[in-house]
Amino acid sequence: MAELVQLRAIEKRFPGVHALKSVSFNLHAGEVHALMGENGAGKSTLMKCLSGVYQPDGGDILLNGQAVRITGPGDAQAQGISIIHQELMLMKDLTAAQNVFIGREPKGRFGRLDEAKLNADAAALFSQLNIRISPTDPVAGMSVAQQQMIEIAKALSFRSRVLIMDEPTAALTESEIRELFGMIRRLKAEGVGIVYISHRMDEIKEISDRITVMRDGAYVGTVSAAETPMSQIISMMVGRELTEATVQIPDLSGADVALEVKGLTRGRMVRDVSFTLKKGEILGLAGLMGAGRTEVARAIFGADLAEKGEICVHGKPVRIRSTQDAVRAGIGYLSEDRKHQGLALTMDVRSNIGLASMEELTDALGRIDEARLGQIARDFIEKLGIRTPSDRQEVRLLSGGNQQKVVIAKWLLRDCDILIFDEPTRGIDVGAKAEIYRLMTLLAAEGKAIIVISSELPEVLRLAHRIAVMCEGRITGILPGGASQEQIMALATQRNAKNDETGEAA
Structure with a gap:
């Protein structure tokens, strides 16, 4: 040849x-x-x-x-x-x-x-x-x-x-x-x-x-x-063998509900969506391309306005008309397009980590407390294992996995109780994926309530304690963690199934 x-x-x-x-x-x-x-x-x-x-x-x-x-x-x-x-x-x-x-x-x-x-x-x-x-x-x-x-x-x-x-x-x-x-x-x-x-x-x-x-x-x-x-x-x-972990499903029977969504609707892509999410739980949102998963996330986060429906955070109804409303309610969204919607690529690591918390990091004259921001950034770099020469490194020069960790740090600094991860490992290599999985599991163990949206079914099955499956804008069933890919695909192609929040397939 x-x-x-x-x-x-x-x-x-x-x-x-x-x-x-x-x-x-x-x-x-x-x-x-x-x-x-x-x-x-x-x-x-x-x-x-x-x-x-x-x-x-x-x-x-x-x-x-x-x-x-x-x-x-x-x-x-x-x-x-x-x-x-x-x-x-x-x-x-x-x-x-x-x-x-x-x-x-x-x-x-x-x-x-x-x-x-x-x-x-x-x-x-x-x-x-x-x-x-x-x-x-x-x-x-x-x-x-x-x-x-x-x-x-x-x-x-x-x-x-x-x-x-x-x-x-x-x-x-x-x-x-x-x-x-x-x-x-x-x-x-x-x-x-x-x-x-x-x-x-x-x-x-x-x-x-x-x-x-x-x-x-x-x-x-x-x-x-x-x-x-x-x-x-x-x-x-x-440079080492990676062992494929199976999802460990915690006992959340006594856990408080962190997020409840009731009848959320926006056009044909979000139709009468209802589910609950408990503290310490990872809820997978699965479905084929165009099923409406990202649209649900954006409606919850206020990036797109819902036409009707109710969102409750820690048992209290909240009115979310903008992303600022969502952040104030303790909801953080890690977009599938982190480069354009999650990061300021030409800014350094410390500035990106502080992006969602600038009001807490500035004085009455609008001056940023650089010393405090630098210390916070270095703490997160160590805690999350962000590989960067320093907190002054431009984010665009980091690998995809480390960029994703910077976005996570941004929302952790804001102390969001509810985190939505949309395609969290897109464009990330296999070693960095394992680190992101470990970090998400650790956050849930610390009491964060997490929604994970992924087009890769093995990823959903690896992470989720429960799996809500969508088809054409509706939730067609909710499966327990450990379900099979065949069960998910059956619901992902089941157009007229009734939305069932019982933990069983609809």
Whole structure:
């Protein structure tokens, strides 16, 4: 099998960080080569060296056996290397065709845009890739999966033979993932080499041919995806074996009810939702994509206004018309989009931890007590095991797992009794997941009432003491902890079941 890419002993340093330590990697034509490792292992840095974003400090890059120097992203594309980032880079106000050929639009007489040829070229490319999208459709109205297909078409319009995909399924439904995998298999058959970065082990095993693991900026090893057990891959990633804990369900028969939701309704996505949540309990909110789980969380937190229904905190009705009302009631919400809705990425760790408690940290003149804030931040860094050089480090430079811990610290400082975790481990590696699970279990043991929303059923089953299952905006049943995935899926597809708050399936 022809070797498209060879990376030999790649070195990269940043101030105070040795990011890549003599890392080697190769990619064959017509293969999917997964690149795995915990957040901060160096995967993205290595691919940024290959795609021209960074210049390596040492080592060699070979394309088709020839040593090359890649001076920037444009140069990488010119040499047949394209990267599709987790956060898509499309211009929403333009059409599909305009996005694909932006900056390279065909020109007609007098240098004017040849729109007919633009759309015809895009249509031909889409047909070749079996993409069922009209070239004239605006990107703004497309699903994430369709936008991803356009990103792939754009990359291949440069005649790329090397395609780097970073967490490509993070925001896709199961059917959209099937569609993406179909395209990946077609590209393999045409000889395209694909570097696939993901934390989803089941996907890696299904779609990849080989797996290379990195840890702490160094190369650990390359193995066959088909022949290597998942436990071995995890051990390579974290440097130790992770034992899968089973949920320990506490006796909460005498515990007080921290949160009661009665008949909460908002449009078609939240329809007559009722449940209770006790102190010290973790309630899982499960369901298929679009079932209304996040919409319920946002309505409870005041991010979206409910049309009707009642919310009681510690037995007392509360009127939640804004997120400020929810916070004052002791409710904290850890959004599924922590980068845009949970953190101020360009601010440091200490400032992010204090974001929800600034009134308590400022004097009458509006001056922040920096000494107190710094001590509080350092205490949380130690308590939660946040890996950061200091409380002055910009949050954007932390790994996903450590960013999530900063968001948790923010709400703990606010002393919220009720915490809603929406997709708490999305984009987080397997080692950091175990730490987040441990932290959530510890918070519940200390008396916090927790709602956890997750698209990964094993995660819900690993954490939840009870599981409320949703379908089309309704709770179709509430299962005890330790239920099976089959029981959850039966309720997740049961459209007309009666909402039952008895602890049994409806």
